[in-house]
Amino acid sequence: MLTQQIINGLTLGSLYALLAVGFSLICGILNMITFSHGEIFMIGAFSGLYTIIALGGNLPLGLAAAVVVSAAAGILTERIAFRPFRNESPLSPALITIGLSISLQAGILLLFGADTKPFPYNVSAHKFILGNTVISGIEVFVIGISILLMIMLHLFIHYTRWGLALRATSQRIEAADIMGISTNRIIAIAFCTASLLAGIDGLLAGAYYSAFYPRMGVAISLKALAGATFGGIGSIQGAMAGALSLGVIESLAAGYISASYRDVIAFTILIFVLLIKPSGLLGQMREEKV
Amino acid sequence: MVLAELKNISKDFGGITALKEIDMVVRQGGIHGLIGPNGAGKTTLFNIISGNYDATGGDLLFEGNSILKLRNDERVGLGIVRTFQNIRLFPSFSVLDHVKMGFHRRASANWLSSILWLNNTKKEESWIEEESRHLLKKVGLESFAQQQAKNLSYGNQRRLEIARALAAKPKLLLLDEPAAGLNESEVRTLLEQIREIHAEGITIILVEHDMNLVMEVSDQITVLSHGQKIAEGSANEIRNNPIVIREYLGTGKIEC
């Protein structure tokens, strides 16, 4: 059972991770919190799904649609909710994104209805059976894609000019500004990256569970935020590790303790981590300057 | 008479020694200057006295008692009050509220009394109001009383910060580069103000880059360099101290 639960947890964690790195990017750079990331995940999923259906099963174009729509939504969110409040209280962006998340859910519900939509293709046909453990093809695919995207993100952040600027900006916005980095553009890029990952994640999760519905981003984004915090906001590796371990913790908690207390256990562990190391397991402490 | 005494004070920041075994005696009623080149550890020492930082080693006596274990705000209650190099005002407060804030430790009405607006709260609040206006008048800011502090000129913001500290009725006032960013005439006014405060019997420790100002007002000066005390004495002694000249003034500039 242990291997199976770990595989379950890793799949779940991979889905959290793609959202978690987005939280980590956004919260890390701006020190602000967004509540509409789950809805970007959701509209990415819906635009992907409906493109696939409309084009009679063209998966790559579906993925492209998810990427484009969610990235656009992310950039728009930044313009509306974050740019006017830079260097101000994180409360206003939090409230605006709460509003956006409510209205995006309502909007999708009006457009596509409340019922859960299935993914029109059977994705779990391939199975690998190792003794008592079953791994389906889609699980390998989900974990694989997630890791691939993480590696790409890592390369982007550490080996490109934009990545360097991104890191500089997250260290100190004002300083980056002085150094001639266009912080507006960098922050837009951060949002764009975070959102397109969320969009891909949405389509992936929708296909994996074969369930697309307006509130599909609510619970998973809270978990992803918890995962990101757990691993360390502002750190990509931290957020990824945090999300994956949260997935595994949940799986093990449900498997060995109690499914009813699964989330209680996960959130309690998170609170303890925050208390011991407020910046998360792999996050950097920010020194208070007198 | 000794008001405060630093004994062997050391401070490490993650293995880097910022201060090494500093001894310093602050006399009651004096103005004690603290100078040194950038990175000498002046501000660190200052933060240890005020309680913003914990010392790694040594002891700190105030009126004969060790206060190293006390928190920043508790030291305010004993009469150690500071200002900040980069002026820390409360952005949403009016000028009057800043001064009222200074009375925080001197007032005694508890939460219950405040919530119910009992007589002692009422009395205390009107006393604070009266005293604050009085103090504002003294520092010449009474015409700005209802304005947001952040709309004041830089010089007035400095003055307000000092007024806020004075409202706490300090025995030891810690001024962290009060002349930074002020123009010539504002520095003159500041000098006046420091003298007035001194005249009221308040002991002052002054960290300052403006050498002229330090030399002019201080009766005792401590010179720090690379986290160590290299000299101590009156303004004249410091001016003529060969070590100071070599280490510090030898650069040809009194400013650093």
Place this chain on the structure above:
Amino acid sequence: MNTFVKKIAGLLSVGVLSIGLLAGCGSGSDKASKDDNIIYLGAAGPFTGDNAEYGTEWKKGFDIALEEINAKGVAGGKKLQIIYEDTQSDPKQSATVAQKFVKNDKIYAVFCDFTTNSTWSAAPIYQKAGLVQLAPNPSHPQLTKPGNYIFQLCPTQADQAKALSTLAVDELKAKKIAVIYLNTDFGKAVKDNVVTAAKAKGVEIAGEESYLPTDKDFKAQLTKIKTGNPEVIVLGSYYTDGALIVKQARDLGINAQFIASSSVHSPALFQLGGSAVNGLITMSVFNVSNPGETLKNFSAKYSSKYKANEPDTFATQAYDAIRLIANAINKTYEKNKKVTRQGIRDELASTKDFPAASQDSITYSANRQLENAKLYPIIAKDGKFLPYKK
């Protein structure tokens, strides 16, 4: 604020205002027709929010019933009309809507609500005002406890549990069963009643696993259940989560027989579960093997109107709910030549052998629950529910 944001804000403002105006005008015409010839009924349910899809099915069932009833007229030629109020099946909103309905003396009976929570939070208000509260879907065994104006239309979980445990033990000869249930009042009631009933029959419980309404990943629970090796797994789920659970169980190589309470009885089960749900046995509240006239009629109308195969439990119960009320209205009108809230309650309470779609016939017991509630085992097969025969 920069101009871009200003523009967006302006655009949004215009959007909000115009949506408001449009919707206002649209519904304004509804409200204007305050005709003495109309008897209003209130429907308080989840028309938006988490459970909106079930509210949508209500509306479908209501609409077909209204067409039929209004073609003939009630209480001497009057028409029935429904006033919808969204509660999102949120208890707090349900109570608010209740206050709104009870003060509107044109409303004679109310359908409220989708969950036990939201039914109970409104119950004291309807009770005090003396307004019938007919709850179409909740199956909590104690649902009608709050007062004599509250009526249940769904066989209770006690009934379901009896049927499910009989099925599992007597028909499927299971020695070991496991339960996986939604952690709400509904799912918990399924679990509690099934576990008690099964234990009474001497069956081993190999696992009791819960999940949250927001969960879509059940593999952790299923993996745990797999180690217990049950022969039968009982689902306390709605159809959306039910379909996903069965699918994920099959992915994990669990071959146990799934049985479920009637709440999974919906064509959507096949859309979401695909071929994985084949073989699932559930309880139908309606008699599929030998449908009565009422059910046949409703199914046909539903299929042609909504281009769907067959109606689900929620639409069917909504359909019956209105017909029950219409029947009570007619009876009290015959007796008293007028319609009152009290009259409707009394007649509804004495409903006997009323031909219905969701049951062959409905008779209310003394505590306003279904007397002799029948459940019909059905098996999912290639996109259809067929009567289950051993």
Place this chain on the structure above:
Amino acid sequence: MIRNRKYILLQIIAVAIISVPFILDDKYIFHIAVMSGIYMILSMSLNVQLGFTGLFSFGHAAFYGIGAYASALLTRDLGLPFVAAFILSGLFTAFIGTLIALPALRLKGIFLAIGTMCFNEIFCLLSTNLESLTGGPAGLPDIPVPSVFGLEITQPKDYYILITLLVLVTYKVFDNLIKSRHGRALTSIRDDEIAARAIGVNITNYKIKVFAITAFFAGLSGSFFAHYLSYISPSNFALSESFNLMAMIALGGIGNLPGSIVGAGILVIIPEVFRFLQDYRELIYGLTIVLIVLLLPQGIIGWISGLLHRQQTSQDLAGSPKKFSVETILHRI
């Protein structure tokens, strides 16, 4: 003099608004008014915590729930009279608030926000799972009707009178607190913790006390809610309820106490008024929050008083604070 006249005018307006439900004398209106009152207390207490002290508490609904469950259990299962249970549930919630404050002290800004959100989730999950205590997901029905000194409270009108008194008391308490030295200390913590400490404010002590007192009032309103509806279940106290409260204080103005009353009133009434929008209601609700924060950063009250001020005084206050409320909440997190 002008100030005095303004004050009297405000009192007249307040009395007028309070008496509206009596004139309309309609149970539904009374119900809405009672619900508004409950939210007014909640949003005022949240505003003291979040708006005045700058503590990013995103899980206020949990305190509301703790009060509700405590009061329900005290009366229903232990048979305590309403008045005693009411006070005790407030005190119990304050106690929990203190316990929460201790770890919360270590967290700042968005981390405190995430921590308190987790607390809210944990509370809801526990109230769902601890079935023997909380009734589980089905909740607690049959919470006794309150009686105050022998008088049974049954009609929405009676509840309305009670909640109005409670709102006024809450307002007075928080208003007194805010204008006292303790209120200044709280605001100074929000503006600049280091400067606050440097002028003698014991931050730890103040944060704990603020958690306690705001939890106390949240607990009271929870108790009132439980007895008013006589039924509670975990979904009443979900995270979305905390977000609702935040929307209320944003609407009224962050750090503006009367604003919280107005904000809560509006956000309880508006969805009712817009019921006719049906499917569009949620959409409009969400967009309204977005627009308010974008267009009225100081909230409605701040905006109106800004308008009045602009008319009264000419250009001399050109430099006066434009975004007083939002900007000053802890610029450094």
